Amino acid sequence: MKIPISYIWRSLWTRRLTTVLTLVGIALVVFVFAAILMMAHGIETTMRDTGYEDNVILIRRSASSELLSQVGREGASIVKTFPEVSTDPNGKAIATTEVLVVITLFKKESNNLGNVSVRGISPEAFALRPAVKLAGGRMFQFGSHEVIVGSSIIQRFKGCEIGKQISFSGDQWTIVGVIEAEGSAFESEIWGDVEQLMPSVGRPVFSTMTFRLKDKNMFDALKQRVQQDPRTQYMEPKRERDFYEEQSHAMSTFIMILGTVVTVIFSIGAIIGAVITMYGAVSNRTVEIGTLRSLGFRRRSVLAAFLIESIILSVVGGALGILMASVMSFVRISTVNFGTFSELAFGFTLSPGIALSTIIFSVAMGVIGGFLPAVRAARMNIVTALRSS
Amino acid sequence: MSLVAIKNISKSYWRDSLEIPVLRNISFDIPEGEFLALMGPSGSGKTTLLNLIAGIDRPTTGSIVIGGTDIGGLGETALAQWRSRIMGFIFQFYNLLPVLTAFENVELPLLLTKLSSKERRDHVEFALKIVGLEERMRHYPKQLSGGQEQRVAIARAIVTDPTILVADEPTGDLDKVSAEEIMKLLDRLNSEFKKTIIMVTHDPRAAERAHLVRHLDKGELS
Ligand SMILES: Nc1ncnc2c1ncn2[C@@H]1O[C@H](COP(=O)(O)OP(=O)(O)O)[C@@H](O)[C@H]1O
Ligand SMILES: [Mg+2]
Numbered sequence: 001m002k003i004p005i006s007y008i009w010r011s012l013w014t015r016r017l018t019t020v021l022t023l024v025g026i027a028l029v030v031f032v033f034a035a036i037l038m039m040a041h042g043i044e045t046t047m048r049d050t051g052y053e054d055n056v057i058l059i060r061r062s063a064s065s066e067l068l069s070q071v072g073r074e075g076a077s078i079v080k081t082f083p084e085v086s087t088d089p090n091g092k093a094i095a096t097t098e099v100l101v102v103i104t105l106f107k108k109e110s111n112n113l114g115n116v117s118v119r120g121i122s123p124e125a126f127a128l129r130p131a132v133k134l135a136g137g138r139m140f141q142f143g144s145h146e147v148i149v150g151s152s153i154i155q156r157f158k159g160c161e162i163g164k165q166i167s168f169s170g171d172q173w174t175i176v177g178v179i180e181a182e183g184s185a186f187e188s189e190i191w192g193d194v195e196q197l198m199p200s201v202g203r204p205v206f207s208t209m210t211f212r213l214k215d216k217n218m219f220d221a222l223k224q225r226v227q228q229d230p231r232t233q234y235m236e237p238k239r240e241r242d243f244y245e246e247q248s249h250a251m252s253t254f255i256m257i258l259g260t261v262v263t264v265i266f267s268i269g270a271i272i273g274a275v276i277t278m279y280g281a282v283s284n285r286t287v288e289i290g291t292l293r294s295l296g297f298r299r300r301s302v303l304a305a306f307l308i309e310s311i312i313l314s315v316v317g318g319a320l321g322i323l324m325a326s327v328m329s330f331v332r333i334s335t336v337n338f339g340t341f342s343e344l345a346f347g348f349t350l351s352p353g354i355a356l357s358t359i360i361f362s363v364a365m366g367v368i369g370g371f372l373p374a375v376r377a378a379r380m381n382i383v384t385a386l387r388s389s
Numbered sequence: 390m391s392l393v394a395i396k397n398i399s400k401s402y403w404r405d406s407l408e409i410p411v412l413r414n415i416s417f418d419i420p421e422g423e424f425l426a427l428m429g430p431s432g433s434g435k436t437t438l439l440n441l442i443a444g445i446d447r448p449t450t451g452s453i454v455i456g457g458t459d460i461g462g463l464g465e466t467a468l469a470q471w472r473s474r475i476m477g478f479i480f481q482f483y484n485l486l487p488v489l490t491a492f493e494n495v496e497l498p499l500l501l502t503k504l505s506s507k508e509r510r511d512h513v514e515f516a517l518k519i520v521g522l523e524e525r526m527r528h529y530p531k532q533l534s535g536g537q538e539q540r541v542a543i544a545r546a547i548v549t550d551p552t553i554l555v556a557d558e559p560t561g562d563l564d565k566v567s568a569e570e571i572m573k574l575l576d577r578l579n580s581e582f583k584k585t586i587i588m589v590t591h592d593p594r595a596a597e598r599a600h601l602v603r604h605l606d607k608g609e610l611s
Contacts, residue, residue, distance in 0.1 A: 007493075296472045
């Protein structure tokens with residue numbers, strides 16, 4: 001590259017209206033691209049953080065979600081006695097048998113019905129999920145028709161404030177407290193006593209049981225024991241983190257596919273825009289190219305100059321796009337969780353990996369968009385170029 | 390021995406399959422230190438001949454030997470390097486890069502050399518001083534008059550200290566006064582700095598400055 005960078009830079013500045021319009025086009029595409037990656041990442045983070053490393057969830061073998069899982073009382077009691085299960089000082093297993101059902105409530109925003117997960121829990125649930133904390137009101141009393149609601153439920157659904165009553169399955173439930181869970185999926189749930197909930201919704205068996213391992217390396221031993229006992233064989237233990245991450249896979253994959261399709265279409269538009277801009281730049285500067293070549297500048301210098309010009313456009317546009325996308329990390333939105341079919345609130349999470357992919361994506365647009373025009377500039381015959389004045 | 394030896398060159402352009410002969414069997418020599426004016430009606434092939442000598446175009450047949458180098462034998466890269474050492478270009482419309490200052494325009498050919506930026510600055514300032522524009526080196530082309538632009542272009546042509554200056558109608562776009570100044574400058578470059586100058590012109594007053602005038606007509610030299 002012998003052609004000075006100031007030539008490239010000032011050529012962009014000279015046609016600043018075109019430059020700015022091209023930049024905005026590229027920035028918008030990059031914004032969409034980054035936002036989609038951030039969304040998929042946000043969902044995976046939310047779901048993964050919902051699980052703990054040494055927690056194990058027991059589900060029915062081959063049940064693809066908590067909703068479809070069934071764990072009988074007998075099986076649950078047997079697993080609680082397994083030596084790998086952590087116990088409290090009194091020898092009681094640290095385990096929560098739970099039931100998960102979906103109810104509908106009215107959304108604040110649209111006044112439409114939306115699905116909400118209601119989780120019946122055992123008292124040990126809080127010990128197993130230290131991130132879940134009471135943020136207002138009080139804890140519900142076991143043995144009563146009281147519930148506590150996740151903080152994002154209060155924001156998004158009507159009539160979910162402390163003191164209000166919600167009704168489902170023909171019963172009335174009083175809201176007595178609010179829980180927060182560091183942004184995890186529990187913030188999108190309602191919790192009550194499992195033993196009150198089961199008869200009310202007419203479910204004779206639990207959905208799942210979650211318990212803590214004495215040591216996280218004991219997982220394989222536990223798994224073997226569950227598989228060998230004929231009374232527990234129909235169930236399958238999974239590490240909680242793996243389980244929740246699997247749950248989010250379907251959704252994040254869907255978003256990635258949809259997002260990729262949208263981005264590809266948009267980026268074709270942006271690339272065509274860049275091609276047009278750069279072809280314009282080349283034909284406006286035909287005499288300049290001829291002059292540079294007469295002075296002894298090589299074809300490849302001309303090629304590099306125009307390619308770099310296009311890459312500068314795409315990198316600056318890309319940086320703008322990432323900047324716009326980073327504003328999205330202050331936004332939380334909700335969508336239907338494919339695992340439970342209920343609403344899940346999540347954020348857009350920007351990671352260094354996403355920033356890198358985004359920059360690579362925008363440079364690729366610059367290279368693709370600038371290549372043909374740059375080749376045309378480099379291939380020009382000197383005499384013909386000089387004659388075009 | 391002459392600096393430029395042109396032997397039996399002809400040049401044709403093709404439009405579709407139709408051959409358009411522009412230069413026919415031209416031979417002549419230019420000694421070192423010559424100030425040659427090429428005259429002739431428009432379309433007679435003056436620019437084409439100049440471009441062949443300058444090494445930015447190639448003849449259909451014949452050979453051009455300059456300073457002992459047969460430039461027909463040089464590949465594209467070698468020819469580009471050769472041009473940057475031997476040739477200084479002066480165009481009718483100056484062909485300055487509008488986004489670069491006078492200084493940066495003059496510096497351009499030096500970017501192809503191994504000179505340090507300090508050495509480049511000295512060369513550029515010296516060249517601008519010769520053309521009398523050292524005060525204007527921060528100006529952009531559009532802030533200069535036509536005559537001043539052409540003088541910057543001349544500074545760019547001489548900054549590498551080339552052997553030959555090729556000028557295609559250097560006064561063609563200038564008023565009388567500016568044209569006169571440019572011609573004086575070329576005269577001085579020839580007499581004082583010993584540059585061989587090959588100039589295409591329409592202007593008889595410009596041709597008067599030259600030591601030798603050759604006429605081209607319908608692709609033939611007289
Ligand atoms: N690249 C080209 N393709 C086709 N014809 C050309 C080309 N360049 C020059 N010519 C033709 O060659 C002839 C001589 O052109 P030129 O050398 O520019 O003449 P002059 O400089 O004497 O006016 C003209 O008829 C011109 O149309
Ligand atoms: Mg001409």
